[in-house]
Amino acid sequence: MTPLPTSLPTSRLGRTDMEITRVGLGTLAMGGAEWVSGRGHQDDQESVKTLLRAVELGINWLDTAPIYGRGHAERVVGRALRELPAADRPLVFTKGGLHWDESDPKGEPRRVTDPRSLRREVEGSLRRLGVERIDLYQMHWPPTDGTPVEVYWETFVELRDEGKIRAAGLSNHDVPMLRSAEEIGHVDSHQPPFSALSRQAAADTIPWCAAHGTGVIVYAPMESGLLSGAFSRERVAALDPGDWRHGHPDFTGERLERNLRVADALTEVAQRHGVPTSAVAVAWTLAFPGVTAAIVGAKNPGQFDGWLSAARLRLSPDDLSLIAAAITASGAGAGPVRPGD
Numbered sequence: 001m002t003p004l005p006t007s008l009p010t011s012r013l014g015r016t017d018m019e020i021t022r023v024g025l026g027t028l029a030m031g032g033a034e035w036v037s038g039r040g041h042q043d044d045q046e047s048v049k050t051l052l053r054a055v056e057l058g059i060n061w062l063d064t065a066p067i068y069g070r071g072h073a074e075r076v077v078g079r080a081l082r083e084l085p086a087a088d089r090p091l092v093f094t095k096g097g098l099h100w101d102e103s104d105p106k107g108e109p110r111r112v113t114d115p116r117s118l119r120r121e122v123e124g125s126l127r128r129l130g131v132e133r134i135d136l137y138q139m140h141w142p143p144t145d146g147t148p149v150e151v152y153w154e155t156f157v158e159l160r161d162e163g164k165i166r167a168a169g170l171s172n173h174d175v176p177m178l179r180s181a182e183e184i185g186h187v188d189s190h191q192p193p194f195s196a197l198s199r200q201a202a203a204d205t206i207p208w209c210a211a212h213g214t215g216v217i218v219y220a221p222m223e224s225g226l227l228s229g230a231f232s233r234e235r236v237a238a239l240d241p242g243d244w245r246h247g248h249p250d251f252t253g254e255r256l257e258r259n260l261r262v263a264d265a266l267t268e269v270a271q272r273h274g275v276p277t278s279a280v281a282v283a284w285t286l287a288f289p290g291v292t293a294a295i296v297g298a299k300n301p302g303q304f305d306g307w308l309s310a311a312r313l314r315l316s317p318d319d320l321s322l323i324a325a326a327i328t329a330s331g332a333g334a335g336p337v338r339p340g341d
Contacts, residue, residue: 008058008311011292014188014215016167018091018135022286022311024061025054026219026295030076031069034105041240044076046300051080053301054090057308061091063217063295065140066125067098067109074128081130092129093136093217095171096121097143097152113143113152122164137165138191141172149177150184157185169215175208187214189292194218194285196227196262196327197250199335202288210290219295221285222278226250226259228306229267229277258332265326269319275309282310284323288339 010019030047051062064073074094081089096118098109125134137159139152156168169189170181181187190209192201198220209216222228224245236256239246249255266284267277282294296307315323324337 008060008308010060012215013136013167013217013292014209015186015213016188016215018061018167020061020091020217020293021059022293023059023282023308024063024093024217024293024295025051025059026297027051027062027064027073027077028068029297029299030064031067031073034069034072042299044079047076048080048083050298050301050303051077052083053304054298055084055088057304059090061093061135061293063093063219064129065095065098066121066128067095067100067140070100070102070105071124071128074125078128078130091135092131093138093169094125094129094134095138095140096125097140110145111141111143112145113139113147114145115152115155118152118155119159122159126164133163134165136167136169136189138169138171138189139173142177149173149180153181153184153187160185169217171219173205175204178205178208178212178214182212182214187212189215189217191217191219191295193220194288194291194294195221195223196266196281196284196323197223197259197333199327199333199337202336202339202341206288206290215292216290217293217295218285218291221282221294221296222307223250223259223281226256227263227266227278227281229263229270231260231263255332258330261330262323262326262332265323269315269322272319273313275313276306278307279310279313280315280319280323282307283313283315284320286310287315287320 008021010021013020029042032042064077097113099112100109101107159165160168167188171191192205194201206216225231236251245251266280270277270280285294320338327337
């Protein structure tokens with residue numbers, strides 16, 4: 001496994017007092033298979049080992065959510081936290097606003113965000129995580145229950161003022177929603193999807209956040225493995241039937257071919273630097289002004305070797321031009337193809 005670094009580069013999360021490492025560990029896969037976006041079976045003890053290894057390697061924050069395994073990932077994170085001295089515990093970021101039906105484990109969650117519901121969710125996350133305060137609490141998705149952003153964001157601001165949460169953020173929201181929330185109280189952080197295949201955030205929410213002192217933590221920088229350098233048509237065909245990627249349009253047909261052509265360009269850049277392809281995929285997102293950090297997943301301790309070097313990797317103008325040309329030629333995704341576009 002990767003030797004222990006003395007430290008990892010950090011960036012300040014917006015206007016908060018939190019300095020976070022440029023990569024953090026995502027726990028979606030630790031929710032296991034029995035939920036709508038499950039990644040197949042995951043051993044809990046292996047998850048705990050992975051969380052502890054992240055801390056050993058210098059990663060100082062974890063990203064989770066109640067919906068990941070319907071509370072399971074948060075409980076696993078709580079188990080890992082209990083094995084660490086208080087002074088060594090990483091920052092814990094989680095989310096709210098998604099409700100599941102216990103009688104339908106793989107059903108789509110409802111997006112419910114009325115103030116009373118949010119407060120119950122915060123208490124549930126505190127209990128599962130075993131912490132007294134959540135470092136960053138985020139609205140996972142805009143609601144479909146008709147609650148305006150101004151209403152639920154006011155609750156987030158109150159929770160921050162009360163000390164239940166240290167910072168408040170929004171995930172998967174657009175610029176008009178961010179603007180409306182900012183009028184109620186400062187948005188500490190935004191969490192959009194962002195990768196060489198999903199680039200829209202570079203055209204709208206990331207610039208807005210940069211202009212308003214809002215941190216940006218991007219997710220899916222490897223596009224659920226497509227940009228890891230390890231995917232092929234054969235590997236897609238062999239995915240666990242419980243894996244949500246099995247049959248997804250991004251993993252089939254011509255779209256898969258376009259996506260893999262972008263991955264090939266990342267591999268070429270990786271060979272220049274002597275790093276794994278996945279590290280270049282993550283470093284590409286970190287090259288954009290306004291991006292604070294990236295969430296990257298791992299299912300076992302050995303997977304850090306594939307992407308931890310992204311925290312230090314700086315892509316050259318030639319690297320970025322090669323990747324931009326491949327994106328344009330492939331026709332994959334939409335949005336800016338390089339920083340500064």
